[in-house]
Amino acid sequence: MNPLKTRHMPVSGKRVLLLAALCLSPLQVPAQDSWPTYHGNYNGQRHSQLGQITQDNVHTLTLAWAFQTNQTQQIKGTPILVDGIMYVTVTDNLWAIDARTGRQLWRHRNPDNTAFHIGQRGAAIAGNLVYLTTPDAYLVALDRYSGREVWKVEIADHTRGYWSTNAPLLIRNHLIVGVSGDFDNLPGLLRSYDPQTGKLQWTFYSTPPSDLRDEASDKTYGGQMWMTGTYDPGLNLLYVGTGNPTPVLNGEARPGDNKWTGSILALNPDNGKMQWGFQVSPHDTHDWDAAEVPVLVDAPFKGRNRKLLLQASRNGYYVVLDRQTGENLLARPFAAENWSKGVDKRGQPVPDPAKDPRRAGTLVAPDESGATNYRSPAFDPATGLFIVSAADAYGIYFYKREHGEYGWAGADYTVHSRGELRALNYETGEIRWRHDLHGGAGMAGVLTTATGLTFTGDSANNALALRSRDGATLWHAGIGRVANAPITYELDGRQYMVLASGGTLFAFALPETPAH
Amino acid sequence: MQRLSGLCVLVAFLGASASCLAASADLVESGRKHFATDCGFCHGRDATGGSKGADLTRSELVARDVGGDLIGEAVRRGNADKGMPAFASMGKEELNALAAFIHSQKLLVASANGARRSVEPDDLAGGSVEAGQRYFQTNCQRCHSAAGDLAGIGSRLKGLPLLRRMLNPDFQRRSPATLTVTSPEGRRFVGALEYQDEFTVAMRDDLGVYRSWSTRTVTYAVDDPLQAHVDQLARYTDEDMHDVLAYLQSLR
Numbered sequence: 001m002n003p004l005k006t007r008h009m010p011v012s013g014k015r016v017l018l019l020a021a022l023c024l025s026p027l028q029v030p031a032q033d034s035w036p037t038y039h040g041n042y043n044g045q046r047h048s049q050l051g052q053i054t055q056d057n058v059h060t061l062t063l064a065w066a067f068q069t070n071q072t073q074q075i076k077g078t079p080i081l082v083d084g085i086m087y088v089t090v091t092d093n094l095w096a097i098d099a100r101t102g103r104q105l106w107r108h109r110n111p112d113n114t115a116f117h118i119g120q121r122g123a124a125i126a127g128n129l130v131y132l133t134t135p136d137a138y139l140v141a142l143d144r145y146s147g148r149e150v151w152k153v154e155i156a157d158h159t160r161g162y163w164s165t166n167a168p169l170l171i172r173n174h175l176i177v178g179v180s181g182d183f184d185n186l187p188g189l190l191r192s193y194d195p196q197t198g199k200l201q202w203t204f205y206s207t208p209p210s211d212l213r214d215e216a217s218d219k220t221y222g223g224q225m226w227m228t229g230t231y232d233p234g235l236n237l238l239y240v241g242t243g244n245p246t247p248v249l250n251g252e253a254r255p256g257d258n259k260w261t262g263s264i265l266a267l268n269p270d271n272g273k274m275q276w277g278f279q280v281s282p283h284d285t286h287d288w289d290a291a292e293v294p295v296l297v298d299a300p301f302k303g304r305n306r307k308l309l310l311q312a313s314r315n316g317y318y319v320v321l322d323r324q325t326g327e328n329l330l331a332r333p334f335a336a337e338n339w340s341k342g343v344d345k346r347g348q349p350v351p352d353p354a355k356d357p358r359r360a361g362t363l364v365a366p367d368e369s370g371a372t373n374y375r376s377p378a379f380d381p382a383t384g385l386f387i388v389s390a391a392d393a394y395g396i397y398f399y400k401r402e403h404g405e406y407g408w409a410g411a412d413y414t415v416h417s418r419g420e421l422r423a424l425n426y427e428t429g430e431i432r433w434r435h436d437l438h439g440g441a442g443m444a445g446v447l448t449t450a451t452g453l454t455f456t457g458d459s460a461n462n463a464l465a466l467r468s469r470d471g472a473t474l475w476h477a478g479i480g481r482v483a484n485a486p487i488t489y490e491l492d493g494r495q496y497m498v499l500a501s502g503g504t505l506f507a508f509a510l511p512e513t514p515a516h
Numbered sequence: 517m518q519r520l521s522g523l524c525v526l527v528a529f530l531g532a533s534a535s536c537l538a539a540s541a542d543l544v545e546s547g548r549k550h551f552a553t554d555c556g557f558c559h560g561r562d563a564t565g566g567s568k569g570a571d572l573t574r575s576e577l578v579a580r581d582v583g584g585d586l587i588g589e590a591v592r593r594g595n596a597d598k599g600m601p602a603f604a605s606m607g608k609e610e611l612n613a614l615a616a617f618i619h620s621q622k623l624l625v626a627s628a629n630g631a632r633r634s635v636e637p638d639d640l641a642g643g644s645v646e647a648g649q650r651y652f653q654t655n656c657q658r659c660h661s662a663a664g665d666l667a668g669i670g671s672r673l674k675g676l677p678l679l680r681r682m683l684n685p686d687f688q689r690r691s692p693a694t695l696t697v698t699s700p701e702g703r704r705f706v707g708a709l710e711y712q713d714e715f716t717v718a719m720r721d722d723l724g725v726y727r728s729w730s731t732r733t734v735t736y737a738v739d740d741p742l743q744a745h746v747d748q749l750a751r752y753t754d755e756d757m758h759d760v761l762a763y764l765q766s767l768r
Contacts, residue, residue: 074601115553117554354754359639360639360641361758363754363757408560411571438713461713478715478716
């Protein structure tokens with residue numbers, strides 16, 4: 001039995017054409033009692049059709065259960081949910097818990113290792129297996145009912161500086177997995193595995209490995225694809241953002257555009273071949289990944305229905321692409337930036353060399369953490385708003401020859417950062433409303449619902465529910481700083497909204513009426 | 517050899533009883549592993565600073581640390597404002613090993629030549645004192661005075677620490693903002709702003725008393741003198757920044 005059963009849900013949306021094709025796959029339109037993949041479905045909109053929690057009753061939202069990992073590491077990943085069982089991760093750990101109660105069914109621990117422990121974005125599921133990527137860059141497949149390890153394969157060599165935080169993406173019989181690693185000069189790689197056996201199917205390099213380099217090759221390394229991509233089943237294209245180039249702050253060592261770092265790429269998931277690429281940060285010298293979620297939307301653009309790809313990128317630019325061709329339709333800053341001289345005729349931002357890191361330092365917006373980061377945005381079809389956790393941030397950047405050509409190769413320091421949730425008109429990039437996050441750059445992702453609600457967290461201490469059309473606060477809970485993206489699902493006729501703070505997962509729902 | 521003798525001193529601090537070389541190597545190696553796992557992403561695998569974390573080999577706290585007394589506390593408590601998690605459950609043995617590793621890196625760096633990430637005071641010395649003074653007189657004198665609050669600043673801070681303090685004095689320390697709250701009965705409270713979100717404001721008054729209010733129940737105002745520094749970030753050219761730094765560095 002395929003546990004990812006499909007159920008059609010009511011679909012609405014006045015301005016925007018939503019998926020209406022027949023024979024939709026479970027990850028395209030998941031059942032409402034599930035959240036079966038990192039973004040909830042393939043399009044990365046993080047928009048739910050569930051309607052029990054509304055603008056009128058959200059103020060009564062109350063705690064249904066909490067699950068404590070008892071770990072120092074924060075929950076940064078998105079939990080996934082299939083058949084009433086939720087899978088939640090922190091680095092080196094995966095728990096299966098009952099989505100009705102938060103009770104633990106089993107826990108898997110990766111053996112101790114000395115790789116970087118920065119975060120874990122989430123698990124993936126295919127059939128009876130659940131998958132975890134590890135700091136030491138393994139992909140582990142576990143029986144999803146018992147937690148028993150079924151197989152384990154090395155994605156990349158962690159002793160060279162690779163690690164993985166990636167939530168794998170299942171596309172038919174391909175499990176797509178990415179890695180991280182910009183403290184070392186490493187080629188950027190994305191791999192596809194057979195979900196049942198763990199056999200490697202293909203490897204895509206965003207920057208070439210040494211045996212494929214020659215004198216004419218771009219000297220860059222990096223471009224790691226550490227975030228989970230999105231997928232258009234109609235076009236059979238996987239969309240993935242690539243990370244910054246390496247050496248990170250030393251641009252002298254790698255003249256040119258440094259393709260395909262800082263880019264949005266369309267790949268064929270069957271063979272890993274690249275269909276097109278768009279470089280959001282050509283020749284980056286500030287650690288600005290374009291790994292942020294490429295959100296797929298079918299909507300009018302300048303009066304014509306188009307298959308769009310929307311991204312709020314770490315470098316401060318909001319870009320709209322035609323996802324069939326990669327053609328740029330819009331590139332406009334959504335946060336403070338002083339590093340570009342505008343955009344060229346292809347729509348690519350043009351770096352100002354005066355803002356490259358220097359011996360005496362340059363003052364640059366945004367800072368290294370960027371105008372946004374891994375925190376997922378959401379797209380609300382009813383209002384046409386792309387809602388993103390943004391930051392106006394400044395950093396000072398240093399590079400001198402003595403810093404060399406390896407790894408970071410420079411130094412940088414944030415001097416100021418202010419977080420704000422921003423709702424952009426998807427067609428123009430214009431900011432429709434702003435919501436102060438009361439602190440530095442946020443860590444919480446965003447979820448919107450068909451009832452006009454936006455769930456997220458601020459930078460102070462709160463989970464928030466806002467009104468999607470204007471950003472007004474309708475509910476909050478002081479659970480601590482939220483560091484992951486909310487999910488929602490319905491079980492036994494009750495809608496849950498789940499997000500995390502620290503090492504604890506919180507499930508909120510409307511109050512239950514007493515049985516008697 | 518300087519490094520080894522330094523490690524012996526370090527091991528003495530840590531109270532190790534085995535022979536100096538063996539104990540130090542084991543402890544440092546154990547610390548290296550813990551450091552790589554829990555600290556390396558932010559502070560760099562070699563502790564010389566990373567994407568967010570400070571260069572610990574140049575940290576004032578590390579310089580003042582004896583046998584892990586300050587490092588241990590800093591690791592256990594974390595620093596939420598700066599994004600450092602608290603490792604509250606970390607044991608004494610691990611903390612000792614971490615401290616030993618950090619100190620060994622500090623010694624290593626002090627004796628190393630050549631390539632590493634660092635920003636030296638000389639790197640920042642290119643600005644014009646005169647131009648910086650003019651900029652200061654126009655933009656900074658409303659709040660600051662070269663003969664008053666900033667007298668001798670160039671002797672107290674040099675290079676990068678001065679630049680960071682100049683751009684945003686708030687970034688590494690508590691906000692100097694003042695919170696004024698008026699209760700529904702008309703009582704007025706004034707104190708140092710301790711916390712603010714859209715639902716709650718909190719202060720600590722001159723006597724150290726902590727108070728918080730729901731923002732729904734009171735009227736309040738926040739006066740943050742550092743907003744002028746934040747506003748300035750969008751106005752500085754890099755040349756202005758270097759000039760003002762040169763001027764402040766000249767105030768000895």
